[in-house]
Amino acid sequence: MTHMTTPIKRKTHRAWRLLRVIILTLMVWSFVAWGAAKALVLHRELPRRADALVVLGGSAAYVERARWAAHLFQEGRAPRIILTNDNERGGWSQAQQRNPFFYERAVDELIRAGVPKEKIEVLSEPVTSTYEEALLLRDYATSHNLKALLVVTSGYHSRRAGWTFGRVFQETKIEIGLDAPPSGAVVLSPAPATWWLRTQRWQSVASEYPKLVYYWMRYR
Numbered sequence: 001m002t003h004m005t006t007p008i009k010r011k012t013h014r015a016w017r018l019l020r021v022i023i024l025t026l027m028v029w030s031f032v033a034w035g036a037a038k039a040l041v042l043h044r045e046l047p048r049r050a051d052a053l054v055v056l057g058g059s060a061a062y063v064e065r066a067r068w069a070a071h072l073f074q075e076g077r078a079p080r081i082i083l084t085n086d087n088e089r090g091g092w093s094q095a096q097q098r099n100p101f102f103y104e105r106a107v108d109e110l111i112r113a114g115v116p117k118e119k120i121e122v123l124s125e126p127v128t129s130t131y132e133e134a135l136l137l138r139d140y141a142t143s144h145n146l147k148a149l150l151v152v153t154s155g156y157h158s159r160r161a162g163w164t165f166g167r168v169f170q171e172t173k174i175e176i177g178l179d180a181p182p183s184g185a186v187v188l189s190p191a192p193a194t195w196w197l198r199t200q201r202w203q204s205v206a207s208e209y210p211k212l213v214y215y216w217m218r219y220r
Helices: 002-040 059-074 102-112 130-143 155-168 199-203 208-219
Strands: 052-055 081-085 120-126 148-152 175-179
Touching (some): 002 155, 052 059, 059 148, 081 102, 081 130, 148 155
Parallel strands (some): 052 081, 052 148
16 A cells, blocks of 8 residues: 555655646746836827827727827827828728728727817828838928927837837937827737737737847847
């Protein structure tokens, strides 16, 4: 009887030890994942009212960005909203019988949220990156004598957007603020503590770090 119980005890001990290792690993990873997500979120306040809100292109992220821009507009943070054109199309629109561009969908979202159409402007020149958006907006702001812009993007894109706009606008006197919808309030910006639980959310969080490194190496 003693010979039979000893192997069982050893197996039970190994199982409990493995379980403790797994639990500890999950606890450490949860903390690291939370910290990595929080580090990507950047808010930069302006000392005064902006001349315009700028909604960055982001294809499927247009809903969260447009809604947050509408919220800031209703708060009186700026008198108008500027959109960029990432030249990407969304799904089929039965009403329009075509695939609208994402910026067109963003305009519709803003209007539904109560922003007057005449307060919305689209910069039609196509852009393919955050850096190109910053260059286009710098030229626009300079030519239109704008002194302060409040950039609206997704939370986990805000660190890279802030760094990029800081680099592009550093030789100007134009003030750049940065705002984003609260993480966890929208699908594309999940809560920092739980983003890693779904595979599709890795694109909005984990993929930002390679992009940050790339931007730092290419545009510094």
